[in-house]
Amino acid sequence: MSVFAAARQRAAHYANRNPLFAKLNKTHLEYFNCVLREQCPKNKKPGRMLTDPNKIVSFNRDWMNQVEGECPVVLLPTSTQQVAAILRYCQSEKIGIVPQCGNTGLVYGSSALHDEVILSLREMNGDPVVSPQTMSTEAEAGVILQQLQEAAKTHDLLVPITMGSKGSAQIGGAVSTNAGGIHFARYGSMHANVLGLEVVTAQGEVLDMMSTLRKDNAGYDMKHLFIGSEGTLGVVTRVSLKLYPFPRSTQLALFRLTTFESVLELYRLAQEHLSECLSAFEVVDGESLSVTPQEELPFTRTSKSDTFRAGQDFTSAYFCVMVETNGSNAEHDMEKLSRFVEAAECNPRCVSKGDLGESFEPVLSQSLAQTAQLWNLREDTPVRLASAGTIYIFDVSFPLDKFYDIVLHFRKMIYKNGGFDPDEVLVVGYGHFGDGNIHLNVVDRTRKHSDALDAVLFPAVYEFCAAHSGSISAEHGVGVQKKAYLGFSRKPEVIALMRTLKRTMDPNGILNPYKVID
């Protein structure tokens, strides 16, 4: 079975097209075309509609190339009023519609599954407005995260979110999915950083909740309903975001530790010594880096160090830990970091020399270029793993002390119980340790084992989360991929409330159908 078919099968009962949805006809297309061309503010270019299958193909595929929809038409509005008219029409005509920003999600949340219309926000991407006075920015949904970061930087301000996909991900999608990333532990979630939103509801109403005020308790704070609801309750069209002083000093230290217990101890020391300066604490296990060429590594890898240690419950030979600080005073930050590194080196529980006979001296970045290079190690990891074969990406979270258990458990299930060859199937873990957020990746380098791996992984991974106080989705959301498993992370009464809201706000279920809940 192809991965695509398997993915669809896993979400089996969502694969059926909603029979109440209209089939697109010429009248529909004429209406869309008319709205996009005519409901256009004077200072903007008109919206566009794509019907050429060659131009639609990239909108129809998810980032991992695992799901391909049959969307026949992509709408590219340039104004909120166009979005509102389109959604009003789709609600009354019962046309399924999928909002899409950068399409970098990993749970098929912005994919059409059948013949839904795709509503791409990518052309709503005017220059973001940055206000140093209010330390905030206002941007349209289609603004690329990196573009927003650069705009803020010109005013010496920092956007509190960044992640590997920053060059493609768009801010509307990042807000709609409550995207996390590497600075989450320092600056918090989108719920902590979004000051205002403009949203078009599934019924085509514009909710203007834009604001740059820090405190505003005038009634229910409705914007939170749209943060993280993955475009199923409304389409985010504009965002106002908190900004922070751009750090004058960024320091990075890379450690190689031989046991998970040492990682835990290092984290405790980081909290103690770095505290308000700590901006990232990322962990990548040795096996994750087995697909990274030696020349990109800041240490010499022995062949032995790529594989977990035999006879030790499949534990990793080593863990790479990246500790970043952000601060306003380079001298203070370097002093804090030095004391932290010293404390780690003196701490017998924080073993930095391993049983491979190598020296595991921490690497302290000496320049911005080196910092960027070291970050590439981490950020390229998912991309390299995805190119190494057919990839299963599980984004889950646990209490810190249980962070790595899921990797050990599934190595046992796959190698020992399942009899798979470690050279053919990689089972690796990396992620945002400070948030308890691990990405368990299983890579089938042969691209042949889908059926057998499916049987081992589904729903076992989610059962494992439920049994170990974890979440089935830390930062990627639910989309299609995890919809059937929501019950592993949410109580029935809570799911019932989600369903009530969805049905109340989107009576015909037209907005991002088959995703999250219906």
Add this chain to the structure above:
Amino acid sequence: MSVFAAARQRAAHYANRNPLFAKLNKTHLEYFNCVLREQCPKNKKPGRMLTDPNKIVSFNRDWMNQVEGECPVVLLPTSTQQVAAILRYCQSEKIGIVPQCGNTGLVYGSSALHDEVILSLREMNGDPVVSPQTMSTEAEAGVILQQLQEAAKTHDLLVPITMGSKGSAQIGGAVSTNAGGIHFARYGSMHANVLGLEVVTAQGEVLDMMSTLRKDNAGYDMKHLFIGSEGTLGVVTRVSLKLYPFPRSTQLALFRLTTFESVLELYRLAQEHLSECLSAFEVVDGESLSVTPQEELPFTRTSKSDTFRAGQDFTSAYFCVMVETNGSNAEHDMEKLSRFVEAAECNPRCVSKGDLGESFEPVLSQSLAQTAQLWNLREDTPVRLASAGTIYIFDVSFPLDKFYDIVLHFRKMIYKNGGFDPDEVLVVGYGHFGDGNIHLNVVDRTRKHSDALDAVLFPAVYEFCAAHSGSISAEHGVGVQKKAYLGFSRKPEVIALMRTLKRTMDPNGILNPYKVID
């Protein structure tokens, strides 16, 4: 007219009792009594019911003694199951019910207005659980904020919220009202810090959303619906909160500046020099301190310095600014603070010597005791003002540069246009400058001018907010007091969505009736 009558009149159309609500009868009381005594876990004492008017009187009055309800019975449950049974029953019998925690709110949000039953959470106050591993705490709704802070402190951890009322305010109420306080600018709102909630809905369903996970994107994040909705959508019974490393170093500097422009400049310097250490930036104008005895002030007050400067648009003679830092390294924090103070003293835009001929040297706290004493200056301000006469407290927010305009405007309206005597009516402003959150207080020292002041202030204060990009409620919420004015801060489509949610989740409108929206 009494202030009570005036307050009720301002909320005129909410003063009518909902005719659909049942009148309490013996059967109802028997049911409540039975639930409280019998639905009780083994390890807890049973709940209680109060019907003696003498024991009910304090539950029936708001903190400012402005509203007095006619609640005939107070329920004091000790378990979530009791709360659920009570709400199920109230929904089916159409009995209005008001959840109440510390009853320290300032918008009559936890007051009964007619004969509603009061559901006090104060006996759901078991010892909070603090987990250093997950850096979080779990507590029942009735736990007093200060008690929670002390429990966290024993593990060297900090609760990210504190405020003047910490000795009475309870955590369930603080979450339900999205309480702010002095550390909001550093640690963010309740939306940023609540990790999990247990809520009983208006229909008596228990929503178990308790969690200590930092990242959890498994479906809509329903807890945000109950944060800040002031107990109108559900009753918060249990809370899980993020904790932070307890700062090893707390520094405090007190400035006296002569112009508002200097305050703005000082804030810019604080962002630049203190950045990640800055934990509070509070402003109190000179008139606010006119009711503070000289012996409690860290500077000598001339009689002239109590009143605004003549001929200068009623601007204040001076502003007290309290700048606090929290950090992990005392030496670094003191160095940052010294450089900041130095920069302020050298900055010609940051005038620290005034036209009163006094020396306005900044005061740097030399001990924890002095820090506490200086904080009392700020925290006692609202209490002293409230005892000085009949008080009108307006909690509003603005973009930073417009922070103080509302005080100047209403001095003009009251003194110049209204002809009131500054010795009889105080018009003062103080608040959380870093959040743009000012408390405009008008104090009628004669207690005679209610009608005339009402005419000047309502709805003019809220109109002023709307016209100057402000919010009618920064941190106090809406309650009864601001319900009629919601339209000054929220668009009609957003209010319509709030109403839809309220009606969907509380079909008979029994939960905290007449508050926020109906």
